[in-house]
Amino acid sequence: MEEYKVAVSYDPDLTGPRSLIFFIQEAGASSTHYQASLYILERRHKTKKDHEIKTYRSQFLWRCLFSLPLLLFSVVLPMIPPYGNWLSYKLYNMLTIGMFLRWILCTPVQFIIGKRFYVGSYHALRQKSANMDVLVALGTNAAYFYSVYTIIKASLSDGFEGQDFFETSTMLISFILLGKYLESIAKGKTSDALAKLTDLAPDTACLLTMGDDKNVISETEISTQLIQRNDILKIFTGSKFPVDGIVIDGHGYVNESMITGEAIPVAKNPGHSYWSETALSQIVQIVEVAQLARAPVQKLVDRISRFFVHAVVAVAVVTWLAWFIPGAAGLYPKSWILEAMDEFELALQFGISVLVVACPYALGLATPTAVMVSTGKGATEGVLIKGGNALEKAHKILEI
Structure with missing residues (x-):
């Protein structure tokens, strides 16, 4: 089966790579000619x-x-x-x-x-x-x-x-x-x-599917490359944050020393923003340029x-x-x-x-x-x- 690499532009406020892959696979559900996966580019330069x-x-x-x-x-x-x-x-x-x-x-x-x-x-x-x-x-x-x-x-x-x-x-x-x-x-x-600074981010994340009553329907482990805007993720105690975001439920402490330089973990409660290696990777890209x-x-x-x-x-x-x-x-x-x-x-x-x-x-x-x-x-x-x-x-x- 032939393989093709396709570059797709999209509005991150409306969709994301996971949704695009899902639609392609749904369209080719009856055929083996429509399979899609995310192509991970090598590190820039x-x-x-x-x-x-x-x-x-x-x-x-x-x-x-x-x-x-x-x-x-x-x-x-x-x-x-x-x-x-x-x-x-x-x-x-x-x-x-x-x-x-x-x-x-x-x-x-x-x-x-x-x-x-x-x-x-x-x-x-x-x-x-x-x-x-x-x-x-x-x-x-x-x-x-x-x-x-x-x-x-x-x-x-x-x-x-x-x-x-x-x-x-x-x-x-x-x-x-x-x-x-x-x-x-x-x-x-x-x-x-x-x-090495950007390799600290985890490879996978736990994606939650929420019902209309805001209860959890399912938990799915996905690649961090497939995370989209407005996704709800479950962060386990002691694990790293895969992306930047806002706490909607629960509380805990987050180590933001890589961003702020503050060694003491910061308490996070619902409504608080947190920074992860995603922000750091953006800083590293600026340094590279x-x-x-x-x-x-x-x-x-x-x-x-x-x-x-x-x-x-x-x-x-x-x-x-x-x-x-x-x-x-x-x-x-x-x-x-x-x-x-x-x-x-x-x-x-x-x-x-x-x-x-x-x-x-x-x-x-x-x-x-x-x-x-x-x-x-x-x-x-x-x-x-x-x-x-x-x-x-x-x-x-x-x-x-």
Whole structure:
């Protein structure tokens, strides 16, 4: 039998999911083609966050597959001769085995694993804006393509002594993706902490059917997901309240500490309202939405980045000119320039260094992670923090 998922909109003052299911089943009482049940959606954002964590974990593992050997060939082995001497063996002219291996290992990281930065840059530039993706793409591409240029020149020259920057490009992309992976894990833990607060509600409730004389006709155990407005529920002593409501008969004490912070149970009599985990779940939903919003400092970083990217590019160009023009004019010794290199290439190295070093990785990664972790930690301690805006304003609270 085929199954279908149907989204139904209704007025909660007139009907509810239990009534809709009942009418569908009544209509199909003589047929097996009309059976209905409530489809319980996963917790909001959970599926998306799980997918995000898996994606970043996969990228992280692929990154390790390429970046760790590259780091070994470019940094570790050359420092411990004779184990790294074989990397200096020349394949053709001045092209060495080490340069060739670094090129092979860097290329998948630059264009496949780092594809997200190209996509982000494309969307930003289409909107005539610039963000951190643009700066990352500029810095890593400058390092990569300059390194490709050194390979080409080394293969065509018998005296070239230039240095490639393949490990720089690879490690920059790798560390950014590692930060994104850690951030996604922090977000997942925060969501789990908030979920624990709403998992306190009972799964079932006792529904009473009342007669015209206001006497109880029957008692039925139903899922709390099927409770409708104006239902009359029976709450047993010591059990939890499945929804918010008004006491119509009986008396007792209710623990509302999760809402009010008051540890002493509150006496309830007919006509009194009581609050349950339903109200708490609504508060948690508000906190979740607030967490997705950017904190004021993040918005400030976004505004600054629009000008910062242009400023970095301008500084890189000025740095290149500051080294190229004096070099062409012979204002510094030729011994500063490696063999088979010229003033243009030396100046280009300094310009690329500016692009690589200037990326605001800390502000782009640390701020959202700090907000997510702090709100999650607060949730585990029973303190709900409504996003980064509330955290930034908290320092203004005076101790009395």
